[in-house]
Amino acid sequence: MSMNREWTPNIVAFCCNWCSYAGADLAGSGRMNYPANVKIIRIPCSCRLNPMFILRAFQRGADGVILCGCHPGDCHYSTGNYYARRRMTVLFSLLDYMGIERGRTRVEWVSAAEGAKFAATMNDFVKTVTELGENKKLGDLRCKK
């Protein structure tokens, strides 16, 4: 990345394979715009998201982490997103408790048909994280360039 460019946040989006990753594809097929600093990692189900991955992303320099999965009730594996929902609720609350801004973490349910929602969600999330600024609290100094 060039040095003189204005700071933009680095966003890691974990998307479940069946709904949200397809929703992201649909956003692409519909030529909807969202910022290039959103990078998607495909996981089989939202319940595959280990809190360690989120912390890892923050360590390595992510400024925001978002999890997208099938709407509750629509999980390909029938119950995965219900577990993900509880896990993330508890984790986000704990991170908040430790002083990490709530806006840096998010869960959204995006179906395979919701390309527009995916793009809108990413735009909104990038905006929120941009307003929060750089992630200094949960970064690892050794990973800074």
Next chain:
Amino acid sequence: MIVNRLQELLQDDENLQFVGWEKGETPFDRTPKTFTAETLGNLCYDSFCGSNLSKYLLSQKTDKKTVVLLKPCDSYSFNQLCTERRLNRDAYHVIGVGCKGKIDGEKIRKTGIKGILSVREEGETLKIETLYGTTEIPRKDVLLDKCLACKGKEHKCADEVLGESEDTCVGDKYETVAKLEAMTPDERFAFWREELSKCIRCNACRNACPACSCIKCVFDNPNSGVQNKAAADDFEENLFHIIRAYHVAGRCTDCGECSRVCPQGIPLHLLNRKIIRDVNEFYGDYQAGDAIGQRHPLTDFTFEDSEPNAERKGGGK
């Protein structure tokens, strides 16, 4: 009284072994120990036996039937370990021992009383003999922090109960959690930075914790991706304690061993207690270890669970 009862048990089965505490060098030293018929006389149970023997049982597997002394609060951990199939309930005869709060030697030292040679309990007062003279201190002032958040005098898994217990809980155990919640994120961050920066990664919290009972902890496992031996920077200090608190979410019985054993006095239980409070609030009251076979909230769900993004600031029970 306890030893007499244990000796009675021996008459039925001379191969019994006993898990309890033994007196050590300093007035506060009470070492978890396994006793046999020959050594049973050394077993001791008094106000200094604060440590939780449930975890100790994990490393004491033998073929012999074991009699274990558990305080009311330890019984939750015992149940949780049975739920997680780490202990076999049938292999133990649990004696619920009475507890009126345990004394924290560290707290006595922190009051400035040094060179302690002996501590004697006289009712609600501790008579302390030191190298520099004798002194007194009210018992209630030097109870372990975990006793101030006592879960009550009920034994959750005792086959028999010996001795009276008292609920030593003082005030609202979530008070400090609520206080932290009421702070701004930056204040909270500063609070935890100051506390966690003291961490020396001795792993005492982890190794004493009955919930942190993994045979191979992720932090010791080179394949886990998070293995590390010492926190090289702030992030790793945070990481260790976040992951540790998260891994025991729903399983932590709030036994308070983590904070008791921390050589640097980090109030680690405040992380666990936050999760307990959240889980109770979001998913209904739940006490880990209340009974064997419970399904903990993070391995369960309802269709109507609240969403993770909801703004949950401070307060609110």
Next chain:
Amino acid sequence: MSLTNQVTAADILRISGVDASRCMQCGKCSGACPNYDEMDIPPHRFAIMVRQGRITELMESQAIYRCLSCFACSQRCPRNVEPAKLIEAVRLTVIRQKGQNHMKADSIPEKLDEKLPQQAIVSAMRKYSK
């Protein structure tokens, strides 16, 4: 004051809290209406006319005054459209546009009459106090 001030379907939605678009025009409301023959616009048409934005016609109808507020239509509706609330919302709009003829709780005692049924007062309050 004329009745021509533009009232929209959204206004009725806001006042009534009823989503008229959920109506499937089964007519069960009208079938249940005990005062059907007096209603120049029967309950099921309220739902469709609100949806079509034909509020002025409704405001000029007699039905809004002839509705007994018995709520049979609402009770029977299989889709929770609650026509009675729609009718009341239209009626309220008319009353509001006409101005100061609201009924206030304070003014009730002077209107009391031994022969007046209690339900009439309650009904009047419901109709004229909003």
Next chain:
Amino acid sequence: MMKKLPLEQLPAFLKGISETKTLVAPVEKGGQVNFDLWTEDSTLRLDVLKTVKSAKGAFFPQVEDIVHFQMQGKNIDIHPAEVLTEDFVLFGVRACDARSFELLDRVFLSDPTDPFYAARRAHGTVVTLACNRPEETCFCTNFGIDGADPAGDLSAWMTEDTLYFQANTEKGAALVAGLADCDDGEITETQNSIREILNKLPLSNLNLTGFEGDHLKERFDDPRWEELSRGCLGCGTCTFVCPTCQCYDVKDFDSGNGIRRFRCWDSCMFSDFTLMAHGTNRPTQKERFRQRFMHKLVYFPSNNDGIYSCVGCGRCLEKCPQSNHIVNVIKTLGVKEDA
């Protein structure tokens, strides 16, 4: 010739040192007292006898970078970490910790010399402080340490209103060159009262017979290790508060752009200590527990002129979560030998 300093002038004295050198002293942070950087805003706690961690971190920090590999595409640049080049002062070290440095020197300064440690030792000035109020967990006397007469570059004694200094080296003398001279006798009374307490300490007369090198095999095979180690949690508390434990592990951190190779304290109590490809040669906590105490009481003395690798500071006695410590070991294995 001794020097003295009125206590109220101590802050100014420390400030003077800190202006030219890094000053490390027992300061309170988050309710705990440890050796840490002293600044004017610090809360100095010379009244606290035992810092949580020992003073060894000043010379042998818990985490220390060794080398950095920087990736440039498929090329790797290697940058060794730099050794310390600036002087610092370590203030307020007790006699036991001061002795621990001599033990660490035997490890790190013998061939091959550890350059990081050597540089810190060369640039550090140790100011010790006599122990006015020894505690029940102190057992330094067993190892020939005199809390009333601490070693170091500069020894200090504190009375109610005065700090007395005795320089033992040139580095030490340089620190107190500007202070007023005084007579050696002024500290005699303080020393006597300290020694009187030291003699009364409950653990001052431990029997260490049987731990000499020629009993190695007997000690190693002693069946009582089994029982002794039972309560051990396998945490590293004793190791990390210990002034003489000197084991470290070398780890790599992949930052994505390169590798930082660093060393960090390790504990023989940990299950993955010296883990090798074939597994571990200390499979249970018994072997790990035995290793720690055999090292301190048997192996180290056999290799180092009979010097035990324990200075009797007693930190492990206070901090072991299970109250399962070196004194238990000495008493259990030693007394029986005697009888």
Next chain:
Amino acid sequence: MQKIGVFVCWCGSNIAATVDVKAVAEALKSEAGVVFSTDYQYMCSENGQAMIRQAIREHGLTGIVVCSCSPRMHEATFRKTAVSAGLNPYMVEIANIREQCSWIHKDMAEGTEKAIVLARAAVAKLHKNAPLTAGTSPVTKRALVIGGGIAGIQTALDVADAGFEVDIVEKAPTIGGRMAQLDKTFPTLDCSACILTPKMVEAAQHEKINIISYAELDSLSGFVGNFTATIRKKARYIDEDKCTGCGVCTEKCPSRKGLDDFNMKLNKRGAVYIPFAQAIPNVAVIDPEQCLKLRTGKCGLCQKVCSAKAVNFEQKDELIERQYGAIVVATGFKPIDASAFNEYAYNDSPDVVTSLEFERIMNAAGPTKGQLVRPSDREHPHEIVFIQCVGSRCTEDAEKGKPYCSKICCMYTAKHAMLVREKYPDVNVHVFYIDARTPGKNFDEFYRRAVEQYGVDYIKGMVGKVSVEGKKLHVQGSDLLNGEQVHINADMVVLATAIEPDPTARALGTMLTASMDTNDFFTEAHPKLRPVESPTAGVFLSGVAQGPKDIPETVAQAGAAAAKVIGLLCKNELTCNACVAHANEAACNGCSQCERVCPYGAISYEEREIRSPEFRGVRRIAVVNEAVCQGCGACTVTCPSAAMDLKGFTNSQIMSEVDAICR
């Protein structure tokens, strides 16, 4: 260290317009492990694939990264390409630089930079990939059909005809289901029994079909190809092998209080009964609630009169354990309880009946021997009102009813109206309807015939109220087309009640771990493309259990389900999902948490000998059944020691991707 090849696709201009594909290929050359990197117009074309194959061979690649469209599009294509060049298919990673990059970004620099990051992430993941091989599991060549209605019978017949053993488990004493209760069927008006009973007989006589009647599934374990079912055969107190179905016992039984379920409780029957004349098995059953012998110990008349000695009061429930390769759910439906709809006076007058009750009244074998009479006084009615959509099409927040259209009511009501007018031209028939829904072959013609030929009075609008007025039923409704209120003094009112899944379905769904919708209909694996499969492998759906449908649709779906079952049972073994969870023995605590979150019951525990630095001895270890695991990963996060990992999406793979993205 892997030797990785990177292939950047232009996708014509789809990618190349906003991503500098050459720059991406060039940048990736400096990534560790990348030994070959190139670009091409269409990687998925035969030429593109040939290029990949050639590079794999020439450079001895151990894995490839294709930077192209979404893996949902061409991952399978490139995996095949890799296999044909001798690579393991799981050594392929796709960087999605079209849908998730070139199509959403307009700026070339931005798009190129992101494409490079995505490609690096794919390379980073690939470094941690390991060749995966899908396991196999054997197939038990027997199917279990749950439900013996027309859906179950048809599926069983089709599967059996293909040569596989089929067990039908039917909870009622006879197979036949709802169709057996019907009088005529639309749109042909042929006799239901005439077309159903031959099928029932065929099933009973089929050498591959085993009918287990008066039985329910008790428990189920296992997985696709290898289910183990325990079936509870309820005590019928009659020895099935001995009973000849002569019916003497049913005539002699002194108890006459039992309500006849087959006739919708419109008449009484004895405690020992045969549901209907064509029942299969044609064997009596004793209702223990009504039997005097079973309740009081006195009587036993049936035992005395039975010349076959088939009555056995000592009979107990019997548990049958069987292995199956496939399971078909054909549990059907029941009409909803109409008593919630008392605005139609269902609870107030016996002359207000549901359509299925009306069906029995019209049936020659029914309680009135096919005579249309009012249940209250057995008098011939002159005015009949039919009300459509009773309990269908209600909003979810409405107090009662179902949100869906029950689909069959329009047609059966037209049938009823027509039958009445045909048989009794003196009877006036009115039908209140919301919409007349007739999409089906010859359906609308049928409905029009009712209106045009039979003079049925169709009134668009709903009945608001039915009140009992003496012997008459006062029906008040609205005629929406004429804009007027209609008042009819009817003799009978027939409610076209909604249908709902059989109440046993919910428990069965749990047992099968087959998902259901909020209305308790079984969910299909895909609403369009896999309509007869449940998301749970090896469980198939037949008939109304999946959603409302009429007889021809049910039979068609039953055949489709059978085809799927046959396809499964034809195989000697099944290829499993390769991306399955796996527990690292050395780190597994055996704590059971993973088992609790597994939606497929794929995890069990075994005592195993472990030798690790931390533990030596025998310990309880989680074992994943690879045939059952679908690879969701719920267990991996629940595992506190990270012993559980998911092949293809391992912790280290995902973390490597994270690292590369954040680098």
